[in-house]
Amino acid sequence: MGGAMNVFGLFLAFVLSFSVQVMARERTLVIVQVEDTLKLSHVQNFWDSLNYNTDTKQRFIGMNAALSELARKNAASTFAYLTQGPEMAAGEAEMEFISVNGFPRGQFVPYSNNADRDTQMKVLRKLIKTSNPARVILMSHNGGLDPEIFHGIAMEFKDIYFLQYLHVIYSITSPTEMGSSLFLEQTGFVTAVELLVDWQLKGLVGLKETITLAQLLIPKIVYENLDSPGIVEYGVPRFVNCDDFQWKWVAKNDYSFLVSLRDHLIERCHMQISPLGSPAH
Numbered sequence: 568m569g570g571a572m573n574v575f576g577l578f579l580a581f582v583l584s585f586s587v588q589v590m591a592r593e594r595t596l597v598i599v600q601v602e603d604t605l606k607l608s609h610v611q612n613f614w615d616s617l618n619y620n621t622d623t624k625q626r627f628i629g630m631n632a633a634l635s636e637l638a639r640k641n642a643a644s645t646f647a648y649l650t651q652g653p654e655m656a657a658g659e660a661e662m663e664f665i666s667v668n669g670f671p672r673g674q675f676v677p678y679s680n681n682a683d684r685d686t687q688m689k690v691l692r693k694l695i696k697t698s699n700p701a702r703v704i705l706m707s708h709n710g711g712l713d714p715e716i717f718h719g720i721a722m723e724f725k726d727i728y729f730l731q732y733l734h735v736i737y738s739i740t741s742p743t744e745m746g747s748s749l750f751l752e753q754t755g756f757v758t759a760v761e762l763l764v765d766w767q768l769k770g771l772v773g774l775k776e777t778i779t780l781a782q783l784l785i786p787k788i789v790y791e792n793l794d795s796p797g798i799v800e801y802g803v804p805r806f807v808n809c810d811d812f813q814w815k816w817v818a819k820n821d822y823s824f825l826v827s828l829r830d831h832l833i834e835r836c837h838m839q840i841s842p843l844g845s846p847a848h
Contacts, residue, residue: 595644596700597637597673598691600707601661602651602680604734605630605670609806610680611710611737611744620657623664624799627734628791629759629784631669636763636780637704638671640772646673647694649707653677680711684719687712691720695727703727708734709746709755709811718750730769732756735812735836746811757809757836758788758802760828764816774821782824789831809836 602608607625609615619625638644648665651658653675662675678690695703703724707713714733721729735755737746749755756762760781767777788802803809814832818825832838 593641593643593702594698594700595641595702595704596695596698597634597644597646597671597704598649598676598694598706599634599646600649600678600713601664602657603708603710603736604706605634606661606664607801607804609804610708611746612806615806621660623660623667626664626668626800627759628787628800628802629763629780632780632784633759633763633766634671635669636772636776637766640776644671645698645700646671647676647698648673649678649690650675651677651679684712684716687716688720691716692723695720695724700727702730704730704732706732706734708736709749710737710744711747714747714749714753717753721752730754732762732765735809736807738808738810740810741808744806744808746808748811754815755812757807757812757832758784758828760784760788760825761814761816764822764825768816778821778824781828785824785828789827803832803835809838812836812838814838 599605603610605626606619607622607627608619634646638646648661648670650661653659653662658677665673665675676690676694678687705717705720707717717731717733721731729752731750731753733749733753733755735746735749735757737744739746739748754765756765763772763777763781766772767774787800791802792798793801793805809832812832814829816822816825818829
């Protein structure tokens with residue numbers, strides 16, 4: 568009896584050890600800039616951004632659902648939300664925004680868009696070293712230095728697998744409210760649907776769940792009424808200038824549900840279709 572118990576104990580220890588090793592290999596750190604990625608902020612317009620500063624409701628359609636699905640399918644993931652400092656009204660609003668709008672739980676990390684490159688790099692570097700992840704998903708918008716900063720931090724940690732996503736809501740050709748160019752390894756998106764599809768192609772979320780959620784979100788985006796009173800969810804708000812966005816997902820077979828969204832963004836963003844055809848290249 569004692570021998571059997573010892574064998575069982577050894578087996579249990581092996582299973583637990585193996586599980587810990589698998590979890591470590593799959594550990595994912597998701598770092599998300601709240602402003603203009605999840606929450607409407609219009610950071611490139613001083614007066615308009617003041618109006619959004621203390622708002623805790625106005626958000627981009629489906630970003631909470633997409634991130635929640637990512638968290639559900641990746642049990643070893645942790646989330647860090649980059650916000651303004653909590654001593655600022657905007658920072659307090661951003662923290663409340665995450666808490667009340669159904670986003671995955673995570674830590675809040677002060678990270679000002681107005682800070683210099685070295686300061687922002689230091690924040691990301693500390694987050695990554697503390698978490699020791701196997702994979703990092705970086706998400707922000709293209710209205711500041713983040714494309715350059717994300718590229719730089721990924722070059723520093725070459726043993727970590729990085730996925731970099733930038734919300735393309737400002738244009739590099741605009742005479743005002745100018746955006747930043749994306750690097751080759753970065754994926755631009757306008758809506759949460761492109762994120763879901765890209766994550767599914769990379770094995771981070773399931774196909775069935777992606778189709779179900781996308782089919783719920785796409786009509787809201789394509790047929791949104793920006794003049795509707797009391798609106799709090801936006802697909803593509805009026806201030807968005809997504810002229811630089813390139814669509815690169817194949818909209819056929821299992822992904823035929825993307826056709827109406829693709830056609831809508833072609834018109835709204837004067838969009839080009841990438842010759843690559845799919846992000847799974």
